Amino acid sequence: MAETQSAPAAGGRLTVAQGTALYVGAVLGTGVIALPALAAEAAGPASLLAWLLLVVVSAPLAATFAALGSRYPDAGGVSTYARMAFGPRAAAVVGWCFYFAVPPGAAAAALFGGAYVEAAVGGGGRTVAITALGLMVVVTLTNFFGVKLAGRVQLALAGVLVTFLLLAVFLSLPHASSGNLEPFAPHGWTAIGPAAALLVWSFVGWEAITHLTAEFRHPERDLPRATAAAVVVVGVLYLAVAFAIISVLGPAAAEADAPLGELFAVALGGDARWLAAAAALLLTFGAMNAYYAGAAKLGAALGRDGALPNWLTRGSVAGEVPRRSLALNAALSSLALFTVVVTSVGPRPLVLLTTGSFVTVYAVGVAAALRLLPRRSKTWYAALVTVGAVLFLLVMTGVYLVWPLTVTGAALLYLRVSAGRSGARAGDRTAVVDDAEGSLTGAGSAQAGRTDVRA
Template identity: 45%
Template sequence: MKTNGSIGSGNSDSNKGLGLFRATGIYVGAILGSGVLVLPAIAAREAGPASLLAWALLLVFCIPVAFSFAEMSRQQPDAGGIAHFVKRAFGRRASVVAGYLFYFSIPFGAPATAVIGGNYIAHAVGGGRETAVLAAAVILLAAFASNAVGIRMSSRIQLALMVLLVGLLALAVALAVPHAKAENFQPFAPHGYWAVGGAASLLFFCFAGWEAVLHLAGEFRNPGRDLRRATWLTLMVVGTVYIGVVAVSVAVLGPQLPGTAVPVAELLERGLGSLAAPLTAVAAAVLTFGPINTFVAGASRLGAALASDGVLPPPLARGAGRGQVPAGSLAVLAVLTLLSFAAAITGLTDMQFQIGAASACFTAVTAFGLAAGIRLLRPHSAAWHGVIVAAAVMVAVLLFSGWALAAPLLLAAAAVAVGRRFGRGGEQTEPAPEAAHAVPAVQPPAAVHP
C-alpha cells in the first residue's frame, strides 16, 4: 500500500491538519453511531438484562484494540489503514483481503445505519415509511456531500455535531433516571449466559470504527501525540454514553425494552412528553450522520490507496494525496451504497441482514489488524500483550456471527482472486518483523502533490 507522504520532518502543510478536538470528533463519530438507537432493544431480546455484560465486555475489549491501532498508526500514518499494516506484517495478498473487507462493507453498513436513523426521525415527527426512507436518503447524501468538500470541513461539522449529540443523550439519561425500577433487572439472564455471546456479536456494530480512523491518521496535525489523546477521550465519551443509555434503558423500560423499536425516544418521552419529538429527531440524525461520515471518509481514502496499489481500477487512485478528495473512490462507494439502499427499501434485503453482514466484515477486518499488531508491535510490550488478548476475543466474537460469515468469506474469495491476477509480477519485499518493531514515531507526513 502506498503511503500518502514521506517520513521526515514536518512542513508548513502539517499545521493545516486535524487538531486534537477535531480528531476526537471524528473518532467519537466513528464509534458512537446509530446502533445505540436500536441495539439496546435487539440485545435485550437476545440476552435480557444480561446484555449489559456484552456492552461492558466489548467496551473493555476496545481498550487494547484502540491503543494497538493508535500505536501502529502513530508509527506510520497511512491512508491504507489496516490493509497497510497487514501488508507490512503478512504481505500484499493478505492486505488485499483486509482492504476489500473494509471497503466493500460500507455499502452494507451505511444503508443500515441510515435506515435506523430514518425510522427514528419518522417516529419522532409522526411520519410513515415514506418519511423514514426520505430521511435516510438525505442522511446518506449529506455524508457523501460532506466528504466531497474535503476532510477539513467535514471534521469541523462532525465535531460540532458530536458535542450536540453527547448533550442530547446525557439529557435523555438524566430525564429517565427517576423512572428506573430495580425489579426491571430480574430475571437477569432469562436465556442463559451463553446468550451474552450472541448479543456481543450483534453489538460489535456499535463498537466498530477504530479501524475507520486509521485511514485518516495521515490527516492529523500531530499523529504521534494526538492519536493517543484522541483515543483516551473517545473511550471515555463512548463508554459513558453507551453504559449510561443501556443501563437506564433496562432500568426504565424493563420488559418493554425487547419489544420497542425506539428505546432512546421512549426515554426522552418519559421525561419530556411531547417535547421529546424534535430532540429525538435531532439525536437520530446526528447519530446516523456521524459514523457514515467517518466510515465514508476512511473507506474512500482506502479505495484510492488500493487503486494506487493496483487492486482496484486505476481511476479510483485520483485524489489519494493528503488533504485531497479521493473523488473516484468516493463516487464508486456512493453508487454501491445507493444500490444497496435501494435493495433495502424495496425489500430485497432487510436491516438485520445488512447489520449482520457489516458487523461480520468489520469484525474480520479488526481481527486482521490485531494479527498484524502481534507482528509489528514491540514484543512483550503492554500494547503487544493487549493485542494478543484482543485478537483471541475478536476471533471468538467472529465465530458467533453465524450466517453473516458468508459476507466476509465471499469478499475474501474475491480479494484472493484479484490478488492472484494482479500479483503475478511478484510481491514487493516486506520489512522483517524485527525491523518493523524498530520503526520510530514519526512527524506528520509531508504533502504529496499530484
C-alpha cells in the same frame, strides 16, 4: 489524457479535538440509538454484561490501532499494516472487507436514523427511505469538500450528541425500576454471546480512523490522545444509555424501534420524540461521516496499491480529496439502501453482515500488530489481550462470516485477473519489441543482400 496527481500536502490538518470527535462519531454512531433494543431482545437485561464486555475489550483494541496508526500513518489503514506484516494478498483482503462493508453498513445506519424520524412525524416506510437517502446525500457532499470540513462538522456534532445523550439518561433515570432488571437472564447466560455479536456494530470504528491517520497534524502525538479521550467518552455513554433504556423501559425495550425516543418520551412526554429524532439524525450523520471519510481514503489507497482499479488512486495522498473513491462508495451505499427498501429485509441482517466483515478486519489487524509493534511493549500486550476476544467474536458471528469470506474470494480473484492482464500487457509489449527487432533484422539482411547484388 491522464490526470496528474497534485503535490502532496505538507502535513495533515486534523487536530486532537477533531480526531476525538471523528472517533466518537464513528464508534458511538447509530449503535446507541438502535442496538440496545436488539441486544435486549437477544439476552434481556443480561445484555448489559455484553455492553460491559465490549467496553472493556475496546480499550486495548483502540490502543492497538492507535499505536499502528501513529507509527505507520497511511490512507490504507489496516490494509497497509496487513501488507507490511503478511504481504499484498492479505492487504487486499482486509481492504476489500472494510471497503465493501461500508455500503451495507451505511444503509443500515441510515435506516436507523430514518426510523426515528418516522416515529416523530409518521409516514411509514416512505419517510424512513427518504430520510435515509437524504442522509447519504448530505454525508457525501460534506466529504466532497475534504476531511478538514468533515472534521469541523464532526467536532460541532460531538458536543451536541453528548449533551443529547446525557440529557436523555439523567431525565429518565428517576423513572427507572429495579424490577425491570428481573429476570436478569431470561434467555439463559449463553445468550450474552449472540448479544455481543450484535453489539460489535456499536464498537467498530477504532479501525475506521486508521485511514485518516496521515491527516493528523502530528499522528505520533495526537492520535493516542484522541483515542484515549474517545474511549472514555464512548464507554461511559454506551453503558449509561444502555442501562437507562433497560431499567426505564423494561420489557418494552426489546420491542422498541426507536428506544432512545421512548426514553425521551418517558422523561419529557410524547413530543420529546422530536428531540430523539434530532439526536438520531446527528448520531447517524456522525457515524456515516467518519466511515465515508475513511472508506474514501481507503479506496484511493487500494487503487494506488493495485488492489482496486488504478483510476481510484487520486486522493490517496494526505491533503487530497479522494472524490472518485467517495463517489463509488456513495453509489454502492445507495444501491444497498435501494435493495433493502425493495426487499423489506430490515436492517438486522445488514448489521450482522457488516460486523462480520469488521471483526475479520480486527482479526487481521491485531495479528499484524503482534508482528509490527515492538515486542513486549505496552501496545504489543494490548494487541495480545484482544486476540481471544476477537476470536470469540468471530465464532459468535456464525453464518454471517459468509459475507467476508465471499469478499475475500472476490479480492483474491481480482488480484489474479489483474495480474494476468498486467502479464498479458507486458507480453504484448515484449512481442511488439521482438517484432520490431525482427523487422529491423530482416530489413538489415535484405539491405545487405541488395548490396551484394550491386557489388
